[in-house]
Amino acid sequence: MGAYIIRRLIQAFFVLLIVTFLIFIAMRALPGDPILIFLGEAETESTTEEQLQELRKEFGLDKPIMVQYANWVIGVTRGDFGESISYGDDVLTMIAESLPITLHIGSLAFILSAVLGIPAGIICAIRRGGNIDASVTLTANLGICVPVFWLGILFIYFFGLKLQWLPIQGYTSPFDDFWLSFRKSIMPVFCLSVFTLASTTRQTRSSMLEVIRQDYIRTAWSKGLKEREVIARHVLKNGLIPIVTLKGFHVRLLFGGSVLVETVFNIPGMGRLAVDAIFNQDYPIVQGVALMTALIVVLANLLVDISYGWLDPRIRYQ
Amino acid sequence: MAVLLEVKNLKTQFYTDRGLVKAVDGVSYHIDEKETIAIVGESGCGKSVSQLSIMQLIQSPPGKIVDGTILFEGRDLLEYEANGDEMRSIRGGKIAIVFQEPMTSLNPVLTLERQMTESLKIHLGMEKEEARTRASELLSAVGIPDAEKRIDDYPHQYSGGMRQRVMIAMALSCNPKILIADEPTTALDVTTQAQLLELMTDMVARFKASLVIVTHNLGVVARYAQRLYVMYAGRIVESGTSKEIFGTPRHPYTIALLACVPRLDEEDDRKLVPITGMPPNLINMAPVCAFLPRCPYSTEKCRQEPWPDLRKLDGDGQHYVSCYVDT
Numbered sequence: 001m002g003a004y005i006i007r008r009l010i011q012a013f014f015v016l017l018i019v020t021f022l023i024f025i026a027m028r029a030l031p032g033d034p035i036l037i038f039l040g041e042a043e044t045e046s047t048t049e050e051q052l053q054e055l056r057k058e059f060g061l062d063k064p065i066m067v068q069y070a071n072w073v074i075g076v077t078r079g080d081f082g083e084s085i086s087y088g089d090d091v092l093t094m095i096a097e098s099l100p101i102t103l104h105i106g107s108l109a110f111i112l113s114a115v116l117g118i119p120a121g122i123i124c125a126i127r128r129g130g131n132i133d134a135s136v137t138l139t140a141n142l143g144i145c146v147p148v149f150w151l152g153i154l155f156i157y158f159f160g161l162k163l164q165w166l167p168i169q170g171y172t173s174p175f176d177d178f179w180l181s182f183r184k185s186i187m188p189v190f191c192l193s194v195f196t197l198a199s200t201t202r203q204t205r206s207s208m209l210e211v212i213r214q215d216y217i218r219t220a221w222s223k224g225l226k227e228r229e230v231i232a233r234h235v236l237k238n239g240l241i242p243i244v245t246l247k248g249f250h251v252r253l254l255f256g257g258s259v260l261v262e263t264v265f266n267i268p269g270m271g272r273l274a275v276d277a278i279f280n281q282d283y284p285i286v287q288g289v290a291l292m293t294a295l296i297v298v299l300a301n302l303l304v305d306i307s308y309g310w311l312d313p314r315i316r317y318q
Numbered sequence: 319m320a321v322l323l324e325v326k327n328l329k330t331q332f333y334t335d336r337g338l339v340k341a342v343d344g345v346s347y348h349i350d351e352k353e354t355i356a357i358v359g360e361s362g363c364g365k366s367v368s369q370l371s372i373m374q375l376i377q378s379p380p381g382k383i384v385d386g387t388i389l390f391e392g393r394d395l396l397e398y399e400a401n402g403d404e405m406r407s408i409r410g411g412k413i414a415i416v417f418q419e420p421m422t423s424l425n426p427v428l429t430l431e432r433q434m435t436e437s438l439k440i441h442l443g444m445e446k447e448e449a450r451t452r453a454s455e456l457l458s459a460v461g462i463p464d465a466e467k468r469i470d471d472y473p474h475q476y477s478g479g480m481r482q483r484v485m486i487a488m489a490l491s492c493n494p495k496i497l498i499a500d501e502p503t504t505a506l507d508v509t510t511q512a513q514l515l516e517l518m519t520d521m522v523a524r525f526k527a528s529l530v531i532v533t534h535n536l537g538v539v540a541r542y543a544q545r546l547y548v549m550y551a552g553r554i555v556e557s558g559t560s561k562e563i564f565g566t567p568r569h570p571y572t573i574a575l576l577a578c579v580p581r582l583d584e585e586d587d588r589k590l591v592p593i594t595g596m597p598p599n600l601i602n603m604a605p606v607c608a609f610l611p612r613c614p615y616s617t618e619k620c621r622q623e624p625w626p627d628l629r630k631l632d633g634d635g636q637h638y639v640s641c642y643v644d645t
Binding site for chain 2: 129213214215216218219220221222223224225226227229233234237238311312313314
């Protein structure tokens with residue numbers, strides 16, 4: 001297992017390199033110039049070509065792309081992610097401020113979708129064809145189709161403006177004011193988790209149903225076990241394997257979803273940082289965010305693979 | 319000898335998209351204490367379903383036991399709720415089953431210890447340590463070497479034959495009265511088959527249990543079963559002692575079955591005769607004898623009258639047959 005993890009980490013290193021390189025190229029392939037955006041229309045008029053060159057040189061944008069990338073990688077290995085073009089702040093500090101916010105909302109959404117979705121799927125599978133199954137499955141199908149931003153705006157209108165139950169925007173750290181933080185996070189967390197919750201429910205239901213009809217489950221019944229014991233001991237552990245795969249995939253989805261949710265609810269997380277940076281063509285921030293996201297996704301995948309081994313001895317012993 | 323289990327007029331049906339399947343359609347049989355019987359028939363004739371019905375292990379939906387009684391120790395098992403306490407105390411405790419597929423009948427993600435000790439804990443109320451000791455004793459008894467250690471293995475570390483040994487040990491662990499072996503050796507190679515059958519009959523004798531062998535292989539049955547039930551299309555078409563059935567088979571289907579099995583004691587080079595046609599589709603069957611389309615003895619009466627009930631043949635034996643024709 002140890003050797004396996006090391007091999008995977010080496011792989012992960014190359015994945016990160018490729019991902020950041022592709023983002024690097026893609027950002028620079030976009031039309032537009034970060035310096036001009038930074039200066040704004042009015043100032044651009046009054047700035048001479050020499051001054052523009054000067055600014056480009058300051059951010060290292062005058063060098064060939066490969067050199068720029070190499071410089072960036074070298075910087076990152078030293079913990080220097082560069083400076084934001086539009087804000088002038090240190091990128092690592094900006095990420096360090098916004099990432100915990102995204103992780104807070106994202107992990108709550110992740111936990112919510114697992115804690116509600118898995119039991120819901122199990123109940124559907126056990127009571128297949130019943131009323132609970134029918135209504136939960138229908139709701140889950142709706143949840144998969146609903147666009148996050150639309151749901152977010154609807155919630156803001158209904159719970160925020162009409163009923164005035166919940167604050168409509170912003171973020172408060174739970175360490176500053178737990179209750180306010182909780183109230184503020186209800187809508188974003190729910191919006192963010194709708195899709196993952198729905199797909200977790202559906203996946204759990206179908207993989208439970210798949211396992212329930214296996215021969216070894218019939219064997220478990222034939223021993224005289226209670227339904228609860230058959231499900232908890234025999235079905236669940238086998239059924240979890242595809243669910244773990246899905247949950248790994250959800251980590252990535254939650255980062256993608258955070259872009260929308262943070263924009264709709266005006267939360268200063270990494271998703272919104274990324275959106276603003278892309279609009280401003282703020283290369284260093286986009287690079288830093290991409291690296292962080294890729295790192296977390298790669299680690300999540302590694303965790304998924306390790307869980308396979310824990311769940312299935314046939315994988316562990318290979 | 320005293321009757322241990324008596325099945326009367328058992329009917330199990332499956333409600334499928336394509337129609338009603340009468341998988342078991344009025345089957346009656348009994349098994350005495352310490353007796354070995356066999357239920358013989360080709361794939362899809364309802365022999366496995368008839369056994370799963372006894373354990374109430376039919377998946378519902380689509381399956382349902384619609385009629386019949388299953389008398390065991392003075393009680394009708396069909397009165398018990400499928401997953402209720404009474405039925406669960408029978409399952410694995412009083413009646414145990416070994417399934418056809420050793421490769422898929424054990425849970426791949428649990429150690430053998432966990433799978434074997436489960437029933438010991440439920441039915442005999444053993445604690446963890448005691449159950450482990452007992453389970454590894456049983457493993458050695460079925461011929462697993464180094465059982466103390468190998469009980470911590472997972473199923474994939476065992477071969478098919480060894481897994482079936484484990485299944486046998488597991489099934490017998492709580493001293494059941496009846497062991498049902500549902501095609502226990504079909505998936506295994508021939509030498510392993512013989513060893514396992516020997517093992518199973520030995521163990522059953524040791525535990526003073528009765529054995530029901532469900533098989534499509536008449537050769538398997540000949541040596542071990544005292545009595546035979548031949549099933550076709552959800553019904554028993556002939557029953558009797560091994561001697562009666564192998565000596566003087568009376569139902570055209572039994573005759574045809576025996577004609578297509580080679581025998582070692584034959585002198586001349588007899589040609590094996592396959593049964594013509596296909597097994598019937600059990601969906602929406604006509605009320606006449608289901609073997610009719612394949613039967614070389616069929617008469618006009620067979621085509622007009624409904625499928626006959628079992629009738630006792632002359633003589634003081636236990637030979638029953640369901641056929642109009644006197645073959």
